[in-house]
Amino acid sequence: MMGGLDDVVAAQTVLSEVDGAAGRLIIRGHRLDDLAGHTTFAEAAELMLDGFFPDLPSGGDFAAALGRARVAVFAEVAGLDATLIGRSPIEAVRALMARLADGDDLATALRLLAAPAVFTPAVIRAQRGLAPLAPDASLSHAADILRMLKGVAAPEVQAEALDTYLVTVCDHGLNASTFAARVVASTQAGLTSAVLAGLSALKGPLHGCAPGPVIEMLDAIGEASNARTWLEAALARGDRLMGFGHRIYRVRDPRADALKRAIGKLGASAGRLAYSEAVEAAALAILRERKPTRSLQTNVEFYTALLLEALAFPPDSFTCVFAMGRTLGWIAHAQEQIASGRLIRPQSVYVGPAPQQAA
Ligand code: ACO
Numbered sequence: 001m002m003g004g005l006d007d008v009v010a011a012q013t014v015l016s017e018v019d020g021a022a023g024r025l026i027i028r029g030h031r032l033d034d035l036a037g038h039t040t041f042a043e044a045a046e047l048m049l050d051g052f053f054p055d056l057p058s059g060g061d062f063a064a065a066l067g068r069a070r071v072a073v074f075a076e077v078a079g080l081d082a083t084l085i086g087r088s089p090i091e092a093v094r095a096l097m098a099r100l101a102d103g104d105d106l107a108t109a110l111r112l113l114a115a116p117a118v119f120t121p122a123v124i125r126a127q128r129g130l131a132p133l134a135p136d137a138s139l140s141h142a143a144d145i146l147r148m149l150k151g152v153a154a155p156e157v158q159a160e161a162l163d164t165y166l167v168t169v170c171d172h173g174l175n176a177s178t179f180a181a182r183v184v185a186s187t188q189a190g191l192t193s194a195v196l197a198g199l200s201a202l203k204g205p206l207h208g209c210a211p212g213p214v215i216e217m218l219d220a221i222g223e224a225s226n227a228r229t230w231l232e233a234a235l236a237r238g239d240r241l242m243g244f245g246h247r248i249y250r251v252r253d254p255r256a257d258a259l260k261r262a263i264g265k266l267g268a269s270a271g272r273l274a275y276s277e278a279v280e281a282a283a284l285a286i287l288r289e290r291k292p293t294r295s296l297q298t299n300v301e302f303y304t305a306l307l308l309e310a311l312a313f314p315p316d317s318f319t320c321v322f323a324m325g326r327t328l329g330w331i332a333h334a335q336e337q338i339a340s341g342r343l344i345r346p347q348s349v350y351v352g353p354a355p356q357q358a359a
Contacts, residue, residue: 006247014336023253027044040140044166049328069113076099084123085126089316089317093115102191132148157266171333175207185334191331210243212318215309235286245297
């Protein structure tokens with residue numbers, strides 16, 4: 001299909017492989033299940049960025065450098081004025097990130113990785129009338145994010161769950177936001193510009209903005225016995241069911257199960273998980289009936305919604321949390337694209353009117 005570039009191969013990458021038929025995600029030579037739940041975000045970042053920056057710190061040094069970057073970008077929170085506080089979290093975070101200088105070096109990359117992690121809790125707190133909390137460079141990235149959000153140290157199990165999430169979503173082939181980031185990177189505009197392009201593409205509900213609406217759907221359905229009626233009415237209105245379907249996966253998205261396991265370890269929301277599983281089963285059954293020729297399965301966003309809800313992020317901030325993880329993929333892809341040295345410039349077929357012939 002021309003409009004969606006389905007099946008078009010637009011890049012070679014060493015970063016990740018998405019096998020939509022097998023339901024398999026490989027990130028830099030590792031199966032997702034061997035990384036998610038076993039690797040911190042800083043370790044995943046070191047893995048993803050390996051070879052893309054000559055001065056990349058290794059071992060504990062990367063986590064420390066990321067901690068210092070969190071402290072450095074906190075200065076930009078001063079730009080959070082009443083106008084931005086009144087915007088959606090993703091628009092406020094995007095505006096703050098646009099204040100960062102462009103560049104193609106490691107320092108720029110670290111600031112970009114740190115920025116959504118620092119700005120998102122600051123925006124959420126400001127919207128609640130609370131003062132933003134400064135980062136603590138000595139904490140792990142995930143633990144510091146939760147502390148900046150809640151104002152108290154998070155239990156380790158919660159920091160582990162957030163790490164699992166950030167690692168799970170850090171890269172996923174040539175998805176819409178990563179392609180956008182690579183297009184901008186190919187013009188040599190700089191990493192900040194590439195990341196802002198990715199962030200803007202992530203904002204749409206067909207890509208990274210689905211988990212907030214998943215919560216709205218779960219809240220509106222209310223109880224499992226209402227699921228079929230509610231979901232059928234939504235489809236009859238022409239709505240898409242948020243958290244289901246994927247351009248590449250024809251089987252279950254492997255990220256959904258990685259996140260479901262992380263929710264299980266949190267324990268706190270077992271009732272909500274059981275209810276959500278019942279809604280998921282009803283949705284899959286209805287999608288099978290209504291779209292028998294498609295294979296519409298649960299995607300990453302369904303369990304993202306439950307995990308981030310359990311960690312006390314408000315639903316309208318979920319896309320910002322996605323960006324905390326995916327910024328890593330955007331930066332790595334941008335560096336890979338720049339190294340290829342080739343401007344991305346496809347062609348179009350003109351189907352408009354021919355010029356008028358002179359009489
Ligand atoms: N609910 C109902 N119908 C759906 C859904 C859904 N969630 N997803 C696809 N379909 C239907 C379409 O209406 C279309 O039907 P038609 O052929 O009768 O017109 C058909 O299935 C298209 O299927 P695909 O080609 O497989 O889907 P496409 O690649 O166009 O869309 C997308 C993929 C955008 C993710 C879609 O499944 C969707 O809108 N899902 C809901 C939003 C969502 O969960 N987004 C997050 C995706 S994951 C991520 O990006 C991180």
